[in-house]
Amino acid sequence: MKVIRIILQIGVLYLFTLIGTWIVDWTHLPLPGSIIGLLLLLICLLTGVIRESFIKDGAGFLISILTLLFIPATVGIMNYPELLSGYGILLVVILAISTLFTLTLTGKIAMRMEARQHDDT
Amino acid sequence: MMTLSMLVLTIGIFYFMTWLYKRSNISFLFPILTSTICLIVLLVLLDIPYDTYMEGGRWINWLLGPAVVAMAYPLYTQWQTIMKNRKIILSCVAIAMATGMASILFLAWAVGLKTDVKLSYLPKSITSPVALQISDAIGGIPQFTVFFVIVAGILGAIFGPIIYRKFNIDSPVSRGVAMGSASHGIGVSKLTEYGEKTLSIGSVSMTLSAILGAIVCPIVAWLLF
Numbered sequence: 365m366k367v368i369r370i371i372l373q374i375g376v377l378y379l380f381t382l383i384g385t386w387i388v389d390w391t392h393l394p395l396p397g398s399i400i401g402l403l404l405l406l407i408c409l410l411t412g413v414i415r416e417s418f419i420k421d422g423a424g425f426l427i428s429i430l431t432l433l434f435i436p437a438t439v440g441i442m443n444y445p446e447l448l449s450g451y452g453i454l455l456v457v458i459l460a461i462s463t464l465f466t467l468t469l470t471g472k473i474a475m476r477m478e479a480r481q482h483d484d485t
Numbered sequence: 486m487m488t489l490s491m492l493v494l495t496i497g498i499f500y501f502m503t504w505l506y507k508r509s510n511i512s513f514l515f516p517i518l519t520s521t522i523c524l525i526v527l528l529v530l531l532d533i534p535y536d537t538y539m540e541g542g543r544w545i546n547w548l549l550g551p552a553v554v555a556m557a558y559p560l561y562t563q564w565q566t567i568m569k570n571r572k573i574i575l576s577c578v579a580i581a582m583a584t585g586m587a588s589i590l591f592l593a594w595a596v597g598l599k600t601d602v603k604l605s606y607l608p609k610s611i612t613s614p615v616a617l618q619i620s621d622a623i624g625g626i627p628q629f630t631v632f633f634v635i636v637a638g639i640l641g642a643i644f645g646p647i648i649y650r651k652f653n654i655d656s657p658v659s660r661g662v663a664m665g666s667a668s669h670g671i672g673v674s675k676l677t678e679y680g681e682k683t684l685s686i687g688s689v690s691m692t693l694s695a696i697l698g699a700i701v702c703p704i705v706a707w708l709l710f
């Protein structure tokens with residue numbers, strides 16, 4: 365029973381992706397349909413148009429296999445063997461410095477802002 | 486036949502790598518990284534082109550859209566936490582975007598990269614479907630952008646936990662906002678290990694980064710190049 369419920373609920377989530385894609389096609393927003401779908405579903409949940417139980421199991425299942433879902437797209441790197449050369453390594457090194465610096469700085473600033481918020485209240 | 490075998494192969498390798506990752510507890514064995522390397526090596530050895538692989542792979546890829554939509558669920562259950570911390574989340578997403586762009590443009594300039602590569606870097610911290618569109622719009626090389634986005638995500642997922650420990654980043658809000666705004670969906674998928682609160686802050690930061698990036702990247706590209 366749970367398997368059928370998960371499949372049906374993924375269908376509901378897919379419907380939101382489709383509606384999001386239509387909206388993007390109409391309005392030419394520079395965002396993917398799935399992000400619009402996410403915002404729409406959030407609004408529906410918060411306003412009570414859609415009950416939590418209606419998507420809970422499907423959403424929980426998809427989030428639990430999220431890492432798997434990225435793999436086919438990631439394998440696409442094989443089409444760019446030049447990225448495995450010295451030049452590619454240089455590109456990755458500066459990407460790593462920038463990304464990890466950003467992650468650290470943002471985390472530290474968030475910690476500090478949180479501490480201040482707690483002091484105020 | 487090919488479709489089914491590629492599907493089974495991907496899922497099989499992924500579950501084995503996940504098992505190995507959990508069992509060994511080594512963050513470098515992050516399943517996306519190990520599964521991808523394993524699959525690429527296999528495909529090259531068996532002389533199977535990527536397009537043939539994707540006949541099976543696209544069925545998994547197809548679920549990515551509904552999975553992004555599914556992130557509305559943790560956002561909904563954690564809505565009070567998000568609203569309580571909205572100022573921190575909004576400011577930190579903006580800070581992360583500015584820091585990420587400034588640092589990568591500086592480094593790219595320092596090592597003397599060409600303009601189209603610099604432009605391809607700009608949307609690196611944004612979830613791949615959005616980054617792809619941005620890159621295309623500002624004159625980057627979309628394939629390079631996809632590569633940068635994926636690597637930025639994997640780097641965050643692997644080194645994020647080490648950074649959290651080293652720099653005492655130990656609250657759900659700071660962990661979520663740092664990962665979501667620096668390493669998008671792949672980084673956020675790592676946050677499932679830290680519980681629903683961290684995960685929801687991560688997904689809301691990722692979503693806000695995508696929206697902000699879609700607005701800011703074209704402006705930065707127009708101003709600087």
